Amino acid sequence: MLERVDVVIIGAGASGGAVAWSLAETKMRIVCLEQGDWTKPTDYPSNGRDWEARQLAEFNYSPNRRARETDYPINEDDSAIRVANFNGVGGGTILYAGHYPRFHPSDFRVRSLDGVADDWPIDYETLAPYYAENDRMTGVSGLAGDPAYPPKQPMMPPLPLGKSGATLARGLNRLGWHWWPSDSAIASTDYEGRAGCINLGHCTGGCAQGAKASSDITYWPAAIRAGVELRTRCRVREITTNEHGMASGVVYYDAAGVEQFQPAEVVILACNGIGTPRILLNSKSTRFPNGIANSSGLVGKNLMFHPYARIYGYFDEVTDGYRGPGNCIWSQQFYETDPSRGFVRGYTYEFARGQGPVQAAIQGMGTGRIPWGEAHHDAYRKLFCHRTGMVGICEDLPEEHNRVTLDPILKDSNGIPAPKITYTLSENSRRMLDHAIARGTEILKAAGAHDIGSDPLILDGGWHLMGTARMGKDPERSVVNEWGRSHDVKNLFIVDGSLFVTSAGVNPTCTIQALALYVADNMKKRLATLFD
Amino acid sequence: MQNLTDDETRSLRCVAGMMIPASAAHAVPGADDDTIFADIVAGIGRDMAHVKQALHRLDHLAGDTFADRDLATRLTDIGTFQKDGGVELAALNRIVVQCYYRDDRVMRSLGMDVRPPFPKGFEVEQGDWSLLDPVRARPAFYRRTP
Numbered sequence: 001m002l003e004r005v006d007v008v009i010i011g012a013g014a015s016g017g018a019v020a021w022s023l024a025e026t027k028m029r030i031v032c033l034e035q036g037d038w039t040k041p042t043d044y045p046s047n048g049r050d051w052e053a054r055q056l057a058e059f060n061y062s063p064n065r066r067a068r069e070t071d072y073p074i075n076e077d078d079s080a081i082r083v084a085n086f087n088g089v090g091g092g093t094i095l096y097a098g099h100y101p102r103f104h105p106s107d108f109r110v111r112s113l114d115g116v117a118d119d120w121p122i123d124y125e126t127l128a129p130y131y132a133e134n135d136r137m138t139g140v141s142g143l144a145g146d147p148a149y150p151p152k153q154p155m156m157p158p159l160p161l162g163k164s165g166a167t168l169a170r171g172l173n174r175l176g177w178h179w180w181p182s183d184s185a186i187a188s189t190d191y192e193g194r195a196g197c198i199n200l201g202h203c204t205g206g207c208a209q210g211a212k213a214s215s216d217i218t219y220w221p222a223a224i225r226a227g228v229e230l231r232t233r234c235r236v237r238e239i240t241t242n243e244h245g246m247a248s249g250v251v252y253y254d255a256a257g258v259e260q261f262q263p264a265e266v267v268i269l270a271c272n273g274i275g276t277p278r279i280l281l282n283s284k285s286t287r288f289p290n291g292i293a294n295s296s297g298l299v300g301k302n303l304m305f306h307p308y309a310r311i312y313g314y315f316d317e318v319t320d321g322y323r324g325p326g327n328c329i330w331s332q333q334f335y336e337t338d339p340s341r342g343f344v345r346g347y348t349y350e351f352a353r354g355q356g357p358v359q360a361a362i363q364g365m366g367t368g369r370i371p372w373g374e375a376h377h378d379a380y381r382k383l384f385c386h387r388t389g390m391v392g393i394c395e396d397l398p399e400e401h402n403r404v405t406l407d408p409i410l411k412d413s414n415g416i417p418a419p420k421i422t423y424t425l426s427e428n429s430r431r432m433l434d435h436a437i438a439r440g441t442e443i444l445k446a447a448g449a450h451d452i453g454s455d456p457l458i459l460d461g462g463w464h465l466m467g468t469a470r471m472g473k474d475p476e477r478s479v480v481n482e483w484g485r486s487h488d489v490k491n492l493f494i495v496d497g498s499l500f501v502t503s504a505g506v507n508p509t510c511t512i513q514a515l516a517l518y519v520a521d522n523m524k525k526r527l528a529t530l531f532d
Numbered sequence: 533m534q535n536l537t538d539d540e541t542r543s544l545r546c547v548a549g550m551m552i553p554a555s556a557a558h559a560v561p562g563a564d565d566d567t568i569f570a571d572i573v574a575g576i577g578r579d580m581a582h583v584k585q586a587l588h589r590l591d592h593l594a595g596d597t598f599a600d601r602d603l604a605t606r607l608t609d610i611g612t613f614q615k616d617g618g619v620e621l622a623a624l625n626r627i628v629v630q631c632y633y634r635d636d637r638v639m640r641s642l643g644m645d646v647r648p649p650f651p652k653g654f655e656v657e658q659g660d661w662s663l664l665d666p667v668r669a670r671p672a673f674y675r676r677t678p
Contacts, residue, residue: 046649050575053630057577065578106675113675123677143664147672161659169663179667198653208650323654336675353656357642361629366622372551372610377558384642 001261005029008250008264010236010279012036013091014509015495015516016270017219018134022520024226026527031262032228033252035235036070036088038216044206052358055205061086061095062460070233072412074274075420081305081462083274083421089232090216092272093509096463097203097326098185098212099350100140101506102131102514105150106336110397110502114337114344117397120501121473121482122518124150130514130521137222138213138513139191142183148332156188159197164320164353164388165328171447177333182350184327185213185509199324201356212325215513234260237416238283239267239292239492246531247292247492253414266523266530268493270516273303273465276498277404278419280469280479293469293486298479300405302398302467303423304503308458309433311440312389313449314382320353321360321385328353331390334439335505343431345395347505349440352389360384367453389444391458392436394429395505398467425457433457464508469498484519490531495519534580536573540587542599545569547590548628550610560641563632571631582623589613589620 007023009016012034020032045054056065061084063071068087076082086094105124110117128150135155142154158181161169165181172179186203189196197211210217224230233255240261242248249263269276277300281291291299331349334341355363360383364370370379402423410418437454444452472478475487484499486492495516497508504511523530536544549564561568576583590598593609601609614621632638636646645652 044650048648049634050630051648053575053634056626056630067578104674105677109677112678145668147667147670148674150672150674160656161661161663162656163659166659166663169659173663173666176666178670178673180664198651199656200649200653202649209653320656322649324656336673357633357639357644358630361633362622362626365625365629372614374553374555376552377555377560381558381642 001263004263004265005031006264007031007266007268008033008262009268009270010250011091011270011272011275011496012089012220012230013270013272013496014093014215015512016091017215017223018513018516019268019270019495019520020228021137021219021223021226022517023523024223024228026524027227030228032230033234033236033250033262034089034230034232037232038089039094039206041208041210044208046200046202046205046208051202051205052356055202059095059205061204061463063087069413072416073410073418075407075410075418079421079423080425080457080459081307081423082460083462083465084460085272085274085465089220089230090214092463093214094206094216095204096509099327099507100138100183100185100510101330101348102149102152102183103504103506103511104335107502107504110345116344117502118472118477121471127511127514127518130517131510133517134510134513138185138218139187139194140183141186141188143181146180148178148180148335154183156191158182159184159186159188159325159327162320162324162328162353163318165351167315167317167319167388167447168351168390168443169329171443172331174446175442177331177443179329179331182327182330184325186325186327187211187213197325201322201324203325203327235412235414235416236279237414239279240283241285241287241292241489245287245489247489257414266491266493268495269498270496273468273497274404274419274421276494276496277468278406281406282417293479293488293492295488296476296479298470298477300468301400301403302470303402303404303421303465304396304398304467304500305423305462306396306464306503306505307394307425307429307433308461309392309394309436309440310389310455310458311392311437311444312387312453313444313447314386314451315388315447315449316386318385319388322354322356324353326352334435341435343428343435345397345428345432345505347392347394347432347436349390349392349436349443352391354385354388357384360387369451390440392433392440393505393507394432394436396429396503397426398470398502399426404468464497464503466497466500466503466508469494470501471499472501483522484515493519493523534584536584539597539599540584541573543587543590543597544573544583546599546606547610547624548572550606551625551628552632558641560638561635563628568632568635572627575631576627579623579627582620583627586613586620586624
């Protein structure tokens with residue numbers, strides 16, 4: 001048995017890094033167990049000519065296609081959307097685009113304002129100081145003054161508008177619709193030892209430049225300098241409990257596949273909205289026959305993704321193509337509820353720049369715009385670097401039938417049951433996606449696109465994994481309390497996207513990390529009475 | 533991982549050349565060029581099962597090894613195969629274009645620098661930020677909460 005530690009954190013991704021860094025100042029002995037590896041900057045695809053091919057293989061965002069030793073399989077047969085993630089230090093931030101919007105104040109009051117789902121037990125004002133601290137640690141580029149948001153102050157100037165952004169902005173202005181430079185976790189200038197963006201155009205394959213704020217280069221170096229121990233290639237199987245019903249530690253498999261027991265005074269889960277319920281459900285005992293922290297029966301339930309629609313067009317003029325970060329501008333014209341639209345809640349448009357040469361061919365051929373044969377070359381040249389567009393990222397409301405369970409057959413390489421996802425798209429989401437496609441088409445027409453297409457739902461777009469261990473004041477309607485502590489097990493905490501009560505219509509990483517800082521701060525304030 | 537058989541390799545080369553033939557007008561080789569095709573075969577990786585299924589389907593349509601049939605038959609079979617679509621077609625497209633569009637000659641023809649993105653990166657113009665002026669003038673419109 002290993003030496004007892006004060007805190008064991010499971011997962012070294014977006015939230016694990018943030019909570020580790022924040023708790024480090026307590027001088028407690030903190031160990032983080034991460035199933036994956038560090039990624040060296042020289043390993044990222046943009047170092048090579050095969051950058052797009054590698055993103056389709058070992059740097060693919062689908063764990064089932066990537067299938068590294070450090071990944072676990074996911075049964076997605078009963079899900080309308082497939083999971084996207086990355087397992088390693090930095091977690092999903094290794095492959096994320098770096099979109100970094102905050103939630104809006106209204107996102108925390110969905111029941112009060114719109115009569116659906118539930119209100120959060122906290123509000124925007126509570127999280128605001130943690131958003132600000134997280135922005136500083138992460139290094140956010142953007143522009144103050146967005147009328148869609150309460151005041152906030154990005155650290156760096158916005159990423160360039162570029163040819164694509166300017167083209168789309170003209171279209172939005174013709175319609176009189178909102179747009180603004182995106183808040184991005186991408187350094188537009190040198191920042192805190194990180195080099196500024198050089199427009200590699202490949203953020204979602206990992207940033208070789210280090211301009212994109214993945215948590216392995218933001219929180220983790222600071223946490224490790226402050227004394228946190230990070231062990232890689234350690235895959236946790238279950239959380240154990242003692243005779244008092246408290247968590248006693250975790251069982252994990254080390255890099256050699258040897259089973260280890262790490263005793264701990266406090267256990268913190270930071271494994272995302274799929275990995276966290278997986279471990280909770282697999283932590284069964286006489287006292288907790290349905291999994292630990294599950295007296296509400298809600299562990300794994302209320303799974304939310306963000307349904308995405310893609311709308312794109314082709315232009316006579318040249319776009320940014322493969323150059324520049326994908327992040328550019330956004331529009332929240334349709335973010336807040338308007339009952340006349342036929343759905344509640346809303347969505348954000350996130351505008352892209354263009355595509356690399358391989359993706360341009362794959363999508364052009366996949367939609368029949370680029371044929372096989374002699375006509376291939378002319379058709380390709382008409383489209384390559386002439387495309388731009390957007391995605392509509394729609395708020396997904398919680399529904400208990402959308403859930404994570406343990407697959408009875410599928411297991412990972414250590415024999416741990418794999419998660420199974422059951423998810424159907426709601427009628428509200430369907431209407432929102434339709435609306436996003438219709439209005440997005442109007443934007444592209446106004447911008448001058450001559451050939452417009454859309455994908456009604458990005459099937460492999462399950463980047464955001466939320467809601468499966470929700471926070472709340474009522475133990476019968478939530479898994480953890482309003483500061484992240486399990487209602488059932490008073491030394492067990494959760495800090496990842498599982499906590500989300502609702503999903504908002506924006507990317508969640510900024511809020512996940514702010515929540516992790518908020519939970520850590522609450523733990524620090526209550527150290528003497530933490531388990532009361 | 534399984535490898536392609538000799539017949540499968542011949543058929544795949546035939547498919548690659550039909551998908552993207554050489555073009556004198558654009559001064560580019562076809563995807564069945566020696567260098568490009570060797571890259572394609574070496575890069576099949578995770579798509580091997582679907583590529584084999586695709587080639588098996590083409591053989592079935594051809595009634596023989598696809599590569600051994602005459603051009604007219606192959607064109608007809610390819611048309612049927614494309615019409616059917618599916619993951620096998622997507623896999624064939626993917627393994628061919630992911631290598632074709634990184635070839636020196638092809639990149640030059642497209643006006644691209646023959647190099648990886650890192651470490652040099654690319655230039656992106658700032659763009660006309662005055663476009664934001666009408667949005668700046670708009671009052672805040674986020675919903676206030678009780």
